Amino acid sequence: MRPLTVESLNPSISQVQYAVRGELAIKAEVYREQLKQTDNNLPFDKVISSNIGNPQQKGLDQPPITFTRQVAALMEWPMLADLAPNVFPRDVVARAKELSEEIGSIGAYSHSQGVPFIRKSVAQFIEDRDGFPSDPGHIFLTGGASAGVSLLISMLITPPTSGILIPIPQYPLYTATLAQHNGVVLPYHLDEASGWSTSVESIEAAVEKAHTEGITPKALVIINPGNPTGALLDESTQVKLVHLCEKYSLVLLADEVYQANLHQPESHSFTSFKKVVAQTRSPVPLVSFHSISKGVSGECGRRGGYFECTNFSEEILALIYKMVSVGLCPPLSGQIGVDSMVRPPKPGDESYELWKKETDTIHEVLRTRTRTMSARLNALPGVSCVDSPGALYLYPQIQLSKSAQDAARAAGKEPDAFYALELLDETGICVVPGSGFGQKEGEWHYRLTCLCPGVDEYVGKLENFHRGFIERYGA
């Protein structure tokens, strides 16, 4: 028989790129295994995974919210409430009982769109947040935001002449999914000089360019708060973006998974696109994505999230339902995680004080760390770093000398990937080079998370490495 080769596979697969878990992350895992050997000859004693927003990862310090996990433990084994009657707070027991009555066993498939009762809670959360109605029938629970984004992109793209507008830099899920489904990436650049702001004009230019190339733009992706940039949109820009979608008949895909990660709340607040669309009574079809993986929840491993469709016809909602039904249902552990996120304990509930303390701490730690890290990175020669008001990341720009660029090319790497590889080899810190997110020609960046404890030691290592790199290759 002919062996199965890469050439015999779907050619789109080879086009897919996802740097967040790419070459560097794979090498970091190899180092992690190597460190378990006493005679490992490595110049560091631990691997620090700053490549991915994974708050509960080993070695990081964001603990799960106790309320969420207590409810989940009771859902796993409901008899526990009777067997260990004094262990669980009363509101936890009541919540688990309420969910059990609605769901039955979490070992059963639920409604493919997600448990109706939990979708009602999500709708209430959205109404409370925005002050506008939300319909549980327009909400789809998902296995994390990625699953929803991937589904919507696969439905919107008609290969090979349709495309989606993607911010640069972007979270590479978007380009990876477009590559898989033969959609065209229509890039628009965010402006680093003004804190990674979004320019309506640059999007409009990208739309016009697509038209001249015979590509139909189907949707506009906005990541707010930004990833990797951490930037927050102001409401007036959001209104303009909605009008732009009206003008060009674009679906607005609003990735709002970092809406609860706000580090400068006094100056930078979050406004949902749902609110802007409702307020302006816009007819723009909007899909807004949220997730339990980020925010104070940080429950990445549960795989939970939702998307809400606004201005979608019943016919199209039925098509989305059909597509999710083929995958049966999102994980119940993720669905109950969504319930805990949108219905946290209230003042007066037995769990409230602990919940408040836990979530306040998470916010405070992340704020302080983001500020400290951006200040110290900014102080380094050849580094400039926007002080992110949101999300979990920094995205510093690094100037790389001609000799560094030559060394990189000699090694067959992009210059920023070369920098990141040397950083990993020398310090055990794993970041993602800017080439994985997109950047202007001749600029170099990397993304790192603000989740690592011991900020002094951590940034100290980055500083030492950077100074050594400049010594080796010049400024």
Next chain:
Amino acid sequence: MRPLTVESLNPSISQVQYAVRGELAIKAEVYREQLKQTDNNLPFDKVISSNIGNPQQKGLDQPPITFTRQVAALMEWPMLADLAPNVFPRDVVARAKELSEEIGSIGAYSHSQGVPFIRKSVAQFIEDRDGFPSDPGHIFLTGGASAGVSLLISMLITPPTSGILIPIPQYPLYTATLAQHNGVVLPYHLDEASGWSTSVESIEAAVEKAHTEGITPKALVIINPGNPTGALLDESTQVKLVHLCEKYSLVLLADEVYQANLHQPESHSFTSFKKVVAQTRSPVPLVSFHSISKGVSGECGRRGGYFECTNFSEEILALIYKMVSVGLCPPLSGQIGVDSMVRPPKPGDESYELWKKETDTIHEVLRTRTRTMSARLNALPGVSCVDSPGALYLYPQIQLSKSAQDAARAAGKEPDAFYALELLDETGICVVPGSGFGQKEGEWHYRLTCLCPGVDEYVGKLENFHRGFIERYGA
């Protein structure tokens, strides 16, 4: 702006069909809501969901395995082992501790391929089952078998001229996924007269037909035990199928999710394709799928499963890894469910007796029920039903009179869908018409699960309905 319409979406989406959660299942949900009103005017007092293999669904009686859920509860809130020290068996506490040390928090993303430690356990399970080595590096944990099947099909298909050989009748995930990815369904018929056996000749004929039509067959799907048929392959047929894959350079996709649901173990045993490929030293690329949703586990809601690749190059394994990494990782609740499935308590462990009793009961109930139901359905006029030796379903053939067929067509329905709709309207029993799985022209079937308690009342309703239907439309 132009509104978003079905016509503006990816045209493949409209081609996707998935009857298991289609029109009938949606109507059943409407009835279920209606029953909550006292004045509902319905001729039944409950909806019986026989459309889907969902053992822990409300109203059915397969309880979760206690061991699985105790381990999961401790993983959710590890402190429980100390707070309720006498509640958990010692082996449960030890297992949860072991898993926690390997995984850390189940709220963190794991390795995209699945927790390495759990993949080692899966490899050991496969080795113990087959007597041949298994490599954890070739195993991918998934969010249920469906997620894996969908990924592999999307990678193998090069639109528009490649196809995959699919048994008829089939589980509609296969045709749905092919429709989504613009692959061609290459059907081959199973033989109902010989207990839904698989004929190598009929597959070969389907391959030759594809070749004359300019379609390249990429893979052969075998569902063993069958869904919806429940049929089990004998080893000699399996060897021939492997040789056929060699001859035509086909990837063998072996859906083996029902491998633990065996109702006639004295005469019908399960042999994995991994074992057959290893024994014959065949170079055929094989992907075998398993799941925690079926078997005695029945943990559908956790979304857990795995696939093992045999005879795949490292280069292609790396591509699969890249594709799963875009989705970050399978749900941890599913991954630890896989661990419990492949490493159940052993004789001598504190949990063993209970585990043995629970699993023996599940097997026994399903065996008895399958036998009783098939015997009673077979005794009905115009119904013939193979007594399934495996899986969770029966797939009776029903003869429908000319007048029933006319009435169906007048209502715009396939005759078997018409029968199933009247069954639902009259009894509240929801089954899936054979047209959702595929059948020969002019034959009619439906699939129902053997999971419903109260077999007397349940089959009694089916019998009464069938006799009434014949009275209305003739035999």
